[in-house]
Amino acid sequence: MTTPIGRIKAEAEFVRGDGVLTGTARGTGEEVPLTGLVLDGDRLTWKQAITKPLRLNLQFAVTLDGDTLTGTSRAGRLPASKVTGVRRTPQTDAGRRP
Numbered sequence: 229m230t231t232p233i234g235r236i237k238a239e240a241e242f243v244r245g246d247g248v249l250t251g252t253a254r255g256t257g258e259e260v261p262l263t264g265l266v267l268d269g270d271r272l273t274w275k276q277a278i279t280k281p282l283r284l285n286l287q288f289a290v291t292l293d294g295d296t297l298t299g300t301s302r303a304g305r306l307p308a309s310k311v312t313g314v315r316r317t318p319q320t321d322a323g324r325r326p
Contacts, residue, residue, distance in 0.1 A: 229310065230311075238255025238256070240252070250262070256280040257280055261276070262274040262275070271290070273288060273289045276288070
């Protein structure tokens, strides 16, 4: 994310089970659940509350294109922050790709 206080690297994990999409975000020393996840075609939206580097309630809206995502994150009345990401492939215990 490119924010007014600088770039923030985070990792989001999305899991679909029994037709329900859930997720978790990790970054800046905390792990938080994603709420309100909605996948509509190639558009994904969700909310998350963070406490680091600031206490904020964030709303994300991204577009998926293959293994990439682009979009924005908003925190209340603050300006939108640009969000980009790439799918990571899970690695085996030995650190090799399956």
